[in-house]
Amino acid sequence: MATxxxxxxxxxxxxxxxAMxxxxxxHLTFLRQDFQAQVPDSLPLNQDFVVLASGVVEVGMGAALLALPQHRVTLGWLMAAFFVVVFPGNISQYLTHADAFGLDTDRKRLIRLFFQPLLVAWALWSTGAWAAWKKSL
Incomplete structure (x- = not known):
């Protein structure tokens, strides 16, 4: 049972x-081009497709976090996993020196990398997912 x-x-x-x-x-509208700067060139998919698909996932997960509190623990784990899965895009933006979202220096892009673990922690803490896991041990 969830805590x-x-x-x-x-x-x-x-x-x-x-926020999600x-x-x-x-992703789907006014930041579409900026988000394409984060899609690694090594990913064998069309960059626009990746941006649009991840946008649909983000809208859906954001809406679910708002509308389905009874599933918050599962959603917390899914959101944390999503943040981990998209992290290579942030690394790629740093390594390729791609300007987007006002991240126009390597220093700013590097600092941005340190915020991804905070997003993972936010997802796990705010949904009670971490506490539910600890309680299940």
Whole structure:
């Protein structure tokens, strides 16, 4: 059974859901080109397809985090896994020196890399996924 979460965690989950839905909409519309800068050249898929597909996933997961609190633990693990899966794109942006999202220096791109683990932690903490896992041990 899932552990309970605090009102602060619920607020953090809702903020994460809204941010993910917004980012997903950006993938599909006004940030589409910027997100293409993060798709590694080594990925054997069309960059625009990757951006659009990840945008659909982000909108869906963001909406689910907002609308399906009864599934928050599962969604927390899925969101954390998503952040891990897209991390190579952030690394690629750093290694290829691609400018996007105002990340126009190697220093800014490097600093951005350190925020991905925080997103993973945010997903696991705000949904109670980490606490539920620890409780199951």
């Amino acid at each position: 309970s979460v605090s009102p602060i965690q619920n607020l953090a989950r809702m903020l994460l859901g809204a 839905a917004f980012a997903g909409i950006g």
